[in-house]
Amino acid sequence: MESDSKVSKANGEGLGAIDGVVRAVLDQSGKLPVEIDALNQDADLYEAGLTSLNTVDVMLGLEDHFDIEFEESMLTRATFQSIGALVDAINHMLD
Amino acid sequence: MSSGMRTVHSADRPPELPCFANVLASVEAIGKGVLTDHVKSVDEDARFPIEAIEALKAESLLSAYVPKEYGGHGLTITEICRLCETMGRYCASTAMIFAMHQIQVACIVNHAQSSSYFRQYLHDLVRHQYLLASATTEIGTGGDLGASICALEIEGDEFSLEKMAPVISYGQQADAILVTCRRSPDAPKGYQVHALVHRDACKLDEISGWDTLGFRGTCSSGFKLSAHGNVNQVLPVSYADIHVRSMHPIAHLTWGSLWLGIALDAVRLARGSVRKAARKNTDDRDIPSLRLAELDERLFLMRSSLHDTMREYEALAAAGDDNAFSQFGFGIRVNNVKVLCSEMVVEIVGKALGIVGISGYRNAGELSLSRHLRDAYGAALMVNNDRIRGHNAAMQIALR
Numbered sequence: 001m002e003s004d005s006k007v008s009k010a011n012g013e014g015l016g017a018i019d020g021v022v023r024a025v026l027d028q029s030g031k032l033p034v035e036i037d038a039l040n041q042d043a044d045l046y047e048a049g050l051t052s053l054n055t056v057d058v059m060l061g062l063e064d065h066f067d068i069e070f071e072e073s074m075l076t077r078a079t080f081q082s083i084g085a086l087v088d089a090i091n092h093m094l095d
Numbered sequence: 096m097s098s099g100m101r102t103v104h105s106a107d108r109p110p111e112l113p114c115f116a117n118v119l120a121s122v123e124a125i126g127k128g129v130l131t132d133h134v135k136s137v138d139e140d141a142r143f144p145i146e147a148i149e150a151l152k153a154e155s156l157l158s159a160y161v162p163k164e165y166g167g168h169g170l171t172i173t174e175i176c177r178l179c180e181t182m183g184r185y186c187a188s189t190a191m192i193f194a195m196h197q198i199q200v201a202c203i204v205n206h207a208q209s210s211s212y213f214r215q216y217l218h219d220l221v222r223h224q225y226l227l228a229s230a231t232t233e234i235g236t237g238g239d240l241g242a243s244i245c246a247l248e249i250e251g252d253e254f255s256l257e258k259m260a261p262v263i264s265y266g267q268q269a270d271a272i273l274v275t276c277r278r279s280p281d282a283p284k285g286y287q288v289h290a291l292v293h294r295d296a297c298k299l300d301e302i303s304g305w306d307t308l309g310f311r312g313t314c315s316s317g318f319k320l321s322a323h324g325n326v327n328q329v330l331p332v333s334y335a336d337i338h339v340r341s342m343h344p345i346a347h348l349t350w351g352s353l354w355l356g357i358a359l360d361a362v363r364l365a366r367g368s369v370r371k372a373a374r375k376n377t378d379d380r381d382i383p384s385l386r387l388a389e390l391d392e393r394l395f396l397m398r399s400s401l402h403d404t405m406r407e408y409e410a411l412a413a414a415g416d417d418n419a420f421s422q423f424g425f426g427i428r429v430n431n432v433k434v435l436c437s438e439m440v441v442e443i444v445g446k447a448l449g450i451v452g453i454s455g456y457r458n459a460g461e462l463s464l465s466r467h468l469r470d471a472y473g474a475a476l477m478v479n480n481d482r483i484r485g486h487n488a489a490m491q492i493a494l495r
Binding site for chain 2: 033034044046047048049050051052053055056059060069070071072073075076077078
């Protein structure tokens with residue numbers, strides 16, 4: 001579920017595009033044993049099989065695509081916990 | 096009972112608990128007494144240190160980390176670590192059992208107090224001084240604690256569970272075992288929970304024994320575990336959260352502390368040896384005393400790194416932000432403590448042996464370092480250091 005504030009921050013298309021990239025990067029680097037498209041925005045990625053090692057590859061993939069840099073304080077489980085959390089983090093960095 | 100007022104008062108007041116200095120003094124006394132008396136037979140016979148555990152129970156130390164409102168000592172992890180270090184100086188197997196038990200207690204205290212079942216269990220643990228064991232690793236997962244093959248099979252309110260565990264330390268002697276497993280048979284391998292199984296509802300068939308170089312008293316045999324229980328015995332949060340907040344940091348800090356205890360005792364023996372030589376020969380004491388001074392520098396480094404990480408842990412715990420425990424930087428430092436301390440304990444005991452000489456090499460005698468050395472070599476192997484370094488290597492790439 002996306003909150004109103006998030007929707008107002010970026011237009012619907014932008015959010016959808018970020019969501020799509022996050023899913024593509026997860027598909028490529030996350031090495032999840034499940035179909036990415038079957039996961040909703042709130043699904044727990046660690047419980048779906050994301051390991052701490054693969055988290056790093058996901059982070060590098062997202063940094064390359066968006067030309068952003070995750071700050072050290074963002075390098076926590078909560079940041080990588082779900083597709084929604086990653087979309088929020090990227091929005092924050094793009095702001 | 097002569098005064099009604101008095102009765103009401105004493106019932107209201109929680110039982111008096113000793114301050115930490117007194118707790119430490121009683122553990123020191125148990126170390127000098129019971130642990131020292133039995134360490135040789137525990138090591139030689141690879142037997143459970145029953146006398147030591149009974150002595151700890153008599154001081155209610157199995158509930159040392161249980162909060163005071165349940166009747167426990169309410170100690171901090173730093174204080175628990177100090178107790179591990181103290182026991183480690185006398186009997187590393189007892190210290191390891193104590194450490195592993197406290198890690199399990201911490202998982203319940205830190206993550207399960209929202210459950211009425213576990214609140215009652217904490218009361219019961221204080222009253223009966225239950226000993227808790229752990230079954231995390233599983234045959235077929237390659238040592239990855241974050242993955243399980245076994246799964247809860249739930250029918251109504253009851254679950255059954257079967258796990259092939261390559262080690263369950265003191266599994267036969269424990270009153271209950273905390274077992275990691277998948278939430279359900281169709282869940283992915285990382286979708287784990289932590290379930291408490293009672294020993295009387297759990298069958299353990301030994302699949303491998305425990306005749307090892309060191310830590311012989313931990314009785315860490317492998318078992319096929321078959322258990323059943325009520326679903327309220329499953330901790331109310333995911334194991335992944337428990338691992339990051341409690342299992343991982345507390346394991347590395349308590350283990351590091353008891354390894355420090357081994358190192359401290361080895362340095363004590365080296366110092367005694369140098370002092371003895373110095374009494375005999377006042378002219379030629381330069382080399383052994385220099386070696387001892389160097390050795391103490393290494394001990395200083397080991398202890399400092401441990402204490403530094405303990406302070407960081409306590410600061411995060413005090414801030415109450417569980418997500419902060421998952422910061423890569425903290426994770427790396429907690430891993431550094433494990434890797435560094437487990438390798439330094441081998442180095443320090445080895446250098447102590449060089450100072451003590453042949454008396455340290457003997458299996459018997461007051462200056463024997465045989466058990467210290469054998470125990471020390473286990474530290475890098477329990478959760479293999481290269482696996483831990485692999486995690487750190489990946490996180491280093493992400494770190495800024």
